[in-house]
Amino acid sequence: MKRNVTQPSQAEQLYSVGVDIGGTKIMILIANQAGDILYRKKVNTSGEFDVISGHITECLRAAAIPLDQVAAMGFGVPGIANSEEGTVIEAPALQWNHVPFRERMQRYFDKPIFVDNDVNCAALGERWLGSAQNxxxxxxxxxxxxxxxxxxxxxxxxxxxxxxxxxxxxxxxxxxxxxxxxxxxxxxxxxxxxxxxxxxxxxxxxxxxxxxxxxxxxxxxxxxxxxxxxxxxxxxxxxxxxxxxxxxxxxxxxxxxxxxxxxxxxxxxxxxxxxxxxxxxTSIGEEAGAIGAVALAFEKAGVIKRRGINNENAYRTQLP
Structure with a gap:
């Protein structure tokens, strides 16, 4: 799936991991700045950080993507999240209450970590690659x-x-x-x-x-x-x-x-x-939340810009 973007060289290529943690399933996607999904996996859900981080590590290994080429990681959760503080206020399906999500996940990955409500992530996914582009x-x-x-x-x-x-x-x-x-x-x-x-x-x-x-x-x-x-x-x-x-x-x-x-x-x-x-x-189906988690991570890390009708250069790569 090619996008109208400025392509960096392979050596400069950056990736984001998007994780949609649902009540029954976890969807994990790895994508580049162009919106090309290089790897996807769906597993049974878990509220255990050891388990979630283990699945991510396995996906990166299977996709042959080194951690130093991962710009950031984004997570969607089925509950109320304070995306600025990186905390999950409440996610009953996962039995989470006032969980310092960013802090906990950064124990496993020394990367920028971003978290938001799963439907908010779905909206970001629709804006990036789905039915709400522009x-x-x-x-x-x-x-x-x-x-x-x-x-x-x-x-x-x-x-x-x-x-x-x-x-x-x-x-x-x-x-x-x-x-x-x-x-x-x-x-x-x-x-x-x-x-x-x-x-x-x-x-x-x-x-x-x-x-x-x-x-x-x-x-x-x-x-x-x-x-x-x-x-x-x-x-x-x-x-x-x-x-x-x-x-x-x-x-x-x-x-x-x-x-x-x-x-x-x-x-x-x-x-x-x-x-x-x-x-x-939706035009991107059950992957909307994970795609949006990728977009959330890329946006917050400053790797891509938000796409909108007033932003002609939206989603062109912003290499450090």
Whole structure:
């Protein structure tokens, strides 16, 4: 996959390691400044730093890339991260609470280490190599086991005062208020209980099977999926009205089943808000978070620039 970039000589080539630590899997990618992915590996998840660092070391060895050619390492985590301090505030799936992530990981690798929320990383991945190239305003909505989002506005990630911007799992609809629904940390949010993989699985069928049944005309599946589309579209429409993004990108495990209802989502959103936007599925799939972790590391290390419509030389190499 070649990019329109200035290519350094082989001797000058720099690499970044991107690690997307999920609730069930860890995706590890090694890429160069041009966005060429030289190595990829998916392993079972772990919250143990010994295990994570061991997998990274194995990947570098398998790719025949010496550590001195690694410019930086980026990590996406399923929780709340303070990217400036390099700490993970909370990642329940990994049983992490106020973990000094950068400090811990640098015990294994004497390299610049950067960490952020996994959906924020997915947004960076979409901007670098995915569906949001050359965009300064877009939203990524990740629908998997749970639900999250990332917001890029005026070319920058929106983090919020407590690093919690984009927690759309806690959006509420009228029925939540009428039903005395409450949102609390440690529990699925009200919006999440309607559109996540866990929410769809409550009907006794895996989410992708529900969408297959819907496509075949199964009446029960049609009722469930139509409600899903309605709830999701309301959430997207409110985000569009609030943020005026150029594009909304849907990613995550459930998004892989949305092609059959994507046009219906677009029509429903356009009926709910007069503000125009484009709604698409991710073009880089399950690797978005790891690709974004690579981009995070390269950006923060000053090796590549952010890509945006006001940055004509974005993502040209910046060799030391």
């Amino acid at each position: 965009l300064n305003d877009f939203v990524v909505v990740a629908i998997g086991t749970g639900v999250g989002s990332a917001i890029i506005s005026n070319g920058s990630l929106v983090k919020g005062s407590n690093h919690m911007a984009g927690e759309v799992a806690y959006l509420v609809l009228e029925q939540d208020v009428l039903g005395n629904g409450a949102n609390a940390f440690g529990d699925f949010g009200q919006f999440e209980k309607k559109i996540s993989g866990v929410a769809l699985s409550q009907y006794g069928t895996l989410p992708h099977e529900l969408f297959e049944q819907y496509a075949r005309g199964d009446e029960k599946a049609i009722s469930i999926i139509q409600q899903f589309v309605s709830d999701l579209s309301i959430g997207i429409a409110n985000m569009v009205s609030l943020l005026n993004p150029q594009k909304v990108i849907l990613c995550g495990g459930v998004s892989q089943s949305l092609s059959s209802v994507l046009e219906l989502i677009r029509e429903t959103v356009s009926n709910l808000t007069p503000i125009p936007t484009t709604i698409e599925l």
